[in-house]
Amino acid sequence: MKYDHIFDSLEIETKPFALCEIAGVRKVALPADGAVTLHYVLSGEGNVIMPRRAAISISPGSLILVPALVQHEIRSTATGTIPAPACQPAELELRHVLTKGGPDEAEQAPLLALCAHIVIGLKGSGNLIDLLHDPLHMHISQQHPLFGGLKTLLGELSRPDLGSRAMVRAILLQAVIEMLRQRMAMGDGALHWMAALRDPAVWKALKAMLDAPQARHSVESLSELAGMSRSCFAKRFSQAYGSGPMELLRDLRMRKAGRLLSETDKPVKAIAAEVGFASRSAFSRQFELATGQSPRSFRTALKDR
Structure with missing residues (x-):
């Protein structure tokens, strides 16, 4: 129960x-x-x-x-x-x-x-x-x-x-x-993420990333939010979620970008800024690394299906 x-x-x-x-x-x-x-x-x-x-x-x-x-x-x-x-x-x-x-x-x-x-x-x-x-x-x-x-x-x-x-x-x-x-x-x-929901301290940090993946989160800022030392937070987060907080943040940014590419006609440069990247080129490199497609190819494939 x-x-x-x-x-x-x-x-x-x-x-x-x-x-x-x-x-x-x-x-x-x-x-x-x-x-x-x-x-x-x-x-x-x-x-x-x-x-x-x-x-x-x-x-x-x-x-x-x-x-x-x-x-x-x-x-x-x-x-x-x-x-x-x-x-x-x-x-x-x-x-x-x-x-x-x-x-x-x-x-x-x-x-x-x-x-x-x-x-x-x-x-x-x-x-x-x-x-x-x-x-x-x-x-x-x-x-x-x-x-x-x-x-x-x-x-x-x-x-x-x-x-x-x-x-x-x-x-x-x-x-x-x-x-x-x-x-x-x-x-x-x-x-694993369901276990994180049961931990109030980890949940505070997780919710902050879910609500604003584009923000300038760091292990230090998230551990402060959770009320723990940096090392304690990183260990507890990894145990609860199965990966480190920065790895999760990267995934959340890419998934938000995928939704924006799927559901809106916003330019790639605007989407890059909306998910926390200072430049379109850095965002495009990270997105292609995560999906195997450029943002433009990703959007085109969804429209053509």
């Missing part, structure tokens, strides 16, 4: 934006995004592929949470046997990312995955999910109480009606909470 008060205070928002439909042995390449992305597999089988990470097998009921700024692919193996209904994503204001198979694959069940952006806040803080640096995955089996939500999602997507978007968001919200609590119970290292 030690995390219940944290879950009670979390403000989780799900923003479904696309339905991926992959027929046959095909794939959909998804560019690095400025937000954390959830994929909920509704039918079909395959894998999610990310750079420098093991492939994650997926089937109906699979949930994959992909960190911001991570390119990935959804690949169908065309081995699913359960037919999926014809969906109408446009009626729910969702993009339809469709990859068709060949004539000999027409009878095979497609892989369907509902895609959503996830936002998590706490006590007025910035987006906590920016602290996620490794993917999370979970499988909801047919025996799981939430498996009925999968069937409901298929119904809402194939027969959209009044309140369908609200219903889709509510089911995704349930799924995210279940994933977080399951992975927490298993001690998943990707959720």
Whole structure:
């Protein structure tokens, strides 16, 4: 029960934006995004592929949470046997990312995955999910109480009606909470940041970075905010989060930059200043180091998807 008060205070928002439909042995390449992305597999089988990470097998009921700024692919193996209904994503204001198979694959069940952006806040803080640096995955089996939500999602997507978007968001919200609590119970290292929320002193420093990653934070200023010596703070922060405070600050700046590149038309120079860089060139070098793309290429890839 030690995390219940944290879950009670979390403000989780799900923003479904696309339905991926992959027929046959095909794939959909998804560019690095400025937000954390959830994929909920509704039918079909395959894998999610990310750079420098093991492939994650997926089937109906699979949930994959992909960190911001991570390119990935959804690949169908065309081995699913359960037919999926014809969906109408446009009626729910969702993009339809469709990859068709060949004539000999027409009878095979497609892989369907509902895609959503996830936002998590706490006590007025910035987006906590920016602290996620490794993917999370979970499988909801047919025996799981939430498996009925999968069937409901298929119904809402194939027969959209009044309140369908609200219903889709509510089911995704349930799924995210279940994933977080399951992975927490298993001690998943990707959720080190949840431990930091339980430490009031570390939380003060963490909240300062989340709320204003562009500020001139240092280990000294953050340790003063936490009311600790520099060495004690650095050790306690690393134990709670899994990395040093300056490493986290760099990641938070890049993720804020990714959101600004995704959601606004601000010039790269203005975004650089907004995330704490004195020059566009220094920002561009750091962003390319973090994502493998220049800020301009990152923005173009998202607009073209």
